[in-house]
Amino acid sequence: MRAEAQGGMPVGTARSTLDREDADAVREQEIERYAVLTTPPGRELQALVELTAQIFAVPTAAINLVTGTAQHQVATTGFEPSVCARSDSMCAAVLAEPGAVAVADARDDPRFAGNPFVTGVIGAVRFYASAPLLTPTGVPIGRLCVFDDAPREIEEPERRRLAVLAERIMDVLELRFTSHEVERTLGELTSAQQELRRSNEALLHFAGQVSHDLRNPLQVIRSNAELLGMEPAVATDPALSSVVEQITESTTEMASLIRDVLAHARAGSLPRHEPVDLRETVDRALRDLAPQVRESGADITVGDLPLVHADPELLYAVMVNLLSNAVKFRRPGTRPTVEVRARRHTSRWRVTVSDDGTGVPPGTESAVFLPYVRAAASTGTGTEGHGIGLATVHRIVHAHGGEVGLEPRSGGGTTAWFELPAGPADTGGEQPPAQAPDR
Numbered sequence: 001m002r003a004e005a006q007g008g009m010p011v012g013t014a015r016s017t018l019d020r021e022d023a024d025a026v027r028e029q030e031i032e033r034y035a036v037l038t039t040p041p042g043r044e045l046q047a048l049v050e051l052t053a054q055i056f057a058v059p060t061a062a063i064n065l066v067t068g069t070a071q072h073q074v075a076t077t078g079f080e081p082s083v084c085a086r087s088d089s090m091c092a093a094v095l096a097e098p099g100a101v102a103v104a105d106a107r108d109d110p111r112f113a114g115n116p117f118v119t120g121v122i123g124a125v126r127f128y129a130s131a132p133l134l135t136p137t138g139v140p141i142g143r144l145c146v147f148d149d150a151p152r153e154i155e156e157p158e159r160r161r162l163a164v165l166a167e168r169i170m171d172v173l174e175l176r177f178t179s180h181e182v183e184r185t186l187g188e189l190t191s192a193q194q195e196l197r198r199s200n201e202a203l204l205h206f207a208g209q210v211s212h213d214l215r216n217p218l219q220v221i222r223s224n225a226e227l228l229g230m231e232p233a234v235a236t237d238p239a240l241s242s243v244v245e246q247i248t249e250s251t252t253e254m255a256s257l258i259r260d261v262l263a264h265a266r267a268g269s270l271p272r273h274e275p276v277d278l279r280e281t282v283d284r285a286l287r288d289l290a291p292q293v294r295e296s297g298a299d300i301t302v303g304d305l306p307l308v309h310a311d312p313e314l315l316y317a318v319m320v321n322l323l324s325n326a327v328k329f330r331r332p333g334t335r336p337t338v339e340v341r342a343r344r345h346t347s348r349w350r351v352t353v354s355d356d357g358t359g360v361p362p363g364t365e366s367a368v369f370l371p372y373v374r375a376a377a378s379t380g381t382g383t384e385g386h387g388i389g390l391a392t393v394h395r396i397v398h399a400h401g402g403e404v405g406l407e408p409r410s411g412g413g414t415t416a417w418f419e420l421p422a423g424p425a426d427t428g429g430e431q432p433p434a435q436a437p438d439r
Contacts, residue, residue, distance in 0.1 A: 090117055105127070326414075349422045
């Protein structure tokens with residue numbers, strides 16, 4: 001007595017049916033992945049099926065893909081491609097065969113003797129040979145077949161050639177799939193880039209509008225505070241004078257924060273590249289930092305600076321931040337000394353801003369370029385930053401394809417440096433020493 005599953009079907013038959021359904025589901029997923037049933041075969045597949053027919057000297061050949069219900073002839077030679085029921089397919093009958101199959105006369109093979117392509121109902125195939133179309137994971141999705149209405153024999157080398165041709169067909173399908181995935185990924189990246197550009201433009205517009213809206217009332221507060229500080233009643237009262245001074249300092253700090261926020265927003269946009277006179281950029285930055293420079297009594301030396309290719313506004317933001325830090329983080333009771341230099345190293349300009357200030361805590365030379373990490377957080381000077389400036393410098397320099405860093409000076413202080421790619425026409429700066437010719 002045979003065990004039966006629910007519904008009266010023998011257990012072995014039920015398991016076999018489920019196994020085939022699972023295999024068909026996997027096969028159809030792979031066929032769908034290649035999208036070969038919904039797109040034209042293309043020149044590559046057509047050329048391969050025609051080449052196969054020529055090699056085997058047969059009038060007909062086909063690339064057949066087999067789903068759970070049908071056989072799809074995706075590329076043929078000698079007849080027009082069509083779709084037939086899976087039950088009528090000769091390739092479906094040997095779909096699970098791991099290698100090439102060759103039958104001299106299909107009427108003598110029990111797998112094909114009753115097939116309508118053999119009996120005359122659909123065709124009168126006698127010679128039949130095919131090789132599996134296997135995915136990289138080993139899933140058979142169909143077969144490459146050749147056939148003729150006259151019996152014939154083929155040798156083992158010809159079987160191997162048929163298998164090699166089937167592998168080349170799978171190479172074409174894999175290449176198509178990979179190309180499609182690359183195109184899809186590039187499309188997604190392009191969309192993401194466009195969305196990022198729109199987002200950056202919106203951020204820049206927002207930051208610019210907010211900065212403008214805050215700067216005007218802030219300037220009014222500062223001007224009124226300065227006027228108030230000159231009033232005799234205030235100037236002669238230490239308590240009132242201290243309050244007005246604090247108001248003035250707070251407005252200066254707020255203006256600096258607004259500038260940093262705007263620069264940080266600009267740093268997220270794609271930079272323009274145009275000739276920029278770095279000396280003019282430094283002079284402009286020093287003019288804007290004049291109150292801070294006067295208050296500190298800083299001695300600033302600017303060497304020969306080059307013409308570089310960069311975004312002028314973003315490069316200005318870099319110089320303002322580096323110069324501001326060099327003046328701000330000074331040793332108590334001292335006048336800061338700052339030097340700005342530039343030197344060309346092969347294909348790059350290295351610009352340095354050196355100071356004799358408090359420096360940065362050892363081990364934090366890289367961390368200070370992260371947002372909201374303050375350069376002098378543990379120096380004990382009481383000087384505070386916003387934690388935005390060096391992060392902005394980092395974003396801008398890297399957007400230009402450059403590098404940025406901090407180095408401690410042997411006599412105390414810090415050298416902040418950044419490098420930008422140098423074009424062949426870039427001039428100025430300190431040139432590297434000439435080398436003696438080889439002898």
